[in-house]
Amino acid sequence: MKSLVKRLTDNRQLTADEYRVLLTDDSAETLNLLRDNASSVARRQFGQGIFVRGLIEISSHCHNNCLYCGLRRDNRQAMRYRLTDDEILGCCDFGYRQGLRTFVLQGGEDPSLTDNRLVPLIAEIHRRWNDAAITLSLGERSDNSYRRLFQAGASRYLLRHEAADTDLYNQLHPREMSLDNRIDCIKNLISIGYQTGMGMMIGTPGQTTDHLIADLQLMQWLCPHMIGIGPFIPHRHTPYADHRPGDIYLTLKLIAIARLMHPDALIPATTALNTLSPDGHTAGILSGANVIMPNLSPASVRPKYDIYDNKKSSGTEAAECLNRLSAELATIGYHIDYSRGDHQSKATTIS
Ligand code: 5AD
Ligand code: SF4
Numbered sequence: 001m002k003s004l005v006k007r008l009t010d011n012r013q014l015t016a017d018e019y020r021v022l023l024t025d026d027s028a029e030t031l032n033l034l035r036d037n038a039s040s041v042a043r044r045q046f047g048q049g050i051f052v053r054g055l056i057e058i059s060s061h062c063h064n065n066c067l068y069c070g071l072r073r074d075n076r077q078a079m080r081y082r083l084t085d086d087e088i089l090g091c092c093d094f095g096y097r098q099g100l101r102t103f104v105l106q107g108g109e110d111p112s113l114t115d116n117r118l119v120p121l122i123a124e125i126h127r128r129w130n131d132a133a134i135t136l137s138l139g140e141r142s143d144n145s146y147r148r149l150f151q152a153g154a155s156r157y158l159l160r161h162e163a164a165d166t167d168l169y170n171q172l173h174p175r176e177m178s179l180d181n182r183i184d185c186i187k188n189l190i191s192i193g194y195q196t197g198m199g200m201m202i203g204t205p206g207q208t209t210d211h212l213i214a215d216l217q218l219m220q221w222l223c224p225h226m227i228g229i230g231p232f233i234p235h236r237h238t239p240y241a242d243h244r245p246g247d248i249y250l251t252l253k254l255i256a257i258a259r260l261m262h263p264d265a266l267i268p269a270t271t272a273l274n275t276l277s278p279d280g281h282t283a284g285i286l287s288g289a290n291v292i293m294p295n296l297s298p299a300s301v302r303p304k305y306d307i308y309d310n311k312k313s314s315g316t317e318a319a320e321c322l323n324r325l326s327a328e329l330a331t332i333g334y335h336i337d338y339s340r341g342d343h344q345s346k347a348t349t350i351s
Helices: 002-011 016-024 028-046 085-098 115-128 143-152 166-172 179-192 209-222 248-261 271-276 280-285 319-330
Strands: 049-052 054-059 102-107 133-137 156-158 195-202 226-231 335-337
Touching (some): 002 248, 016 209, 049 319, 054 085, 085 102, 085 115, 085 319, 115 133, 115 143, 143 179, 156 226, 179 195, 195 209, 209 248, 226 271, 248 280, 271 280, 280 319, 319 335
Parallel strands (some): 049 335, 054 102, 133 156, 195 226
């Protein structure tokens, strides 16, 4: 196992069979070896600084119907809201004063989030806080829309691929969505010049080791700048309400493997991981993660952005408590890095 982990660390890739060996070995030794290697790679790349991104959940409306998500359109009990431009600008203002230099505008696929609404909003954020990065996480849009939002001032986009295997993708999503379209969107984002994020949940219903290998290989091919990996957590008002949550250790293992494959990627210790595990942030960082995304939404709407049960949005997950996050990081010898934290390597080109 040692030689396999060393080969992954040195070559940044393995064969499918070798990934299978790593993923099916559930010994603590293998996990710890991967995590130790991954966290040293991250430290060599980024030091002990953890980048912070202020997450503004701008709308809980969604016309999509992903089976795993509490915001799916068939969930009639979901609490829907939309932030106004003034509310969003107010969040940025507060976040900027807290020291944040990335604003992530995240929302469901809300038909009211048209280009005509978003372009002036993004341009205004860009004008007012010129040294801050604007990240979008607004789902699938046309190539033209991605271009307009980029020109307005957004420079990063998070669009998890969710499942790289067509059958699993189709099982998790309604008929009108497709893996091909998702991959086209990701390629478009990369070619426009966005720092682009991909990723998947661990432990979605029906997910096997081979599905995870396909996820690793898809990311190996597309080389995303950011990689979001968190456990699946059931939501009580979805078809997967009774399914068990993803395994924390398997999630940490995938974070570590992703770090070894992508030494310069920006990898968050996700809110989902921190929701399932009380030490999710520190465990994620000690597996190679180097980003945390504190919640910057108005406190009144946080409970309404209810994508899975018991989602954390207070304490070390809250942008108004960065001192608590800072204290948490200090327990493992890390600190908050308040710089923008852009991806450093040259842009990827794909054919
Ligand atoms: N559990 C964990 N993560 C989820 N997401 C959506 N629903 C769930 C869930 N039930 C993730 C998806 C999406 C991101 C915004 O949240 O991967 O891309
Ligand atoms: Fe909508 Fe995103 Fe939830 Fe799918 S995962 S239902 S696109 S908010």
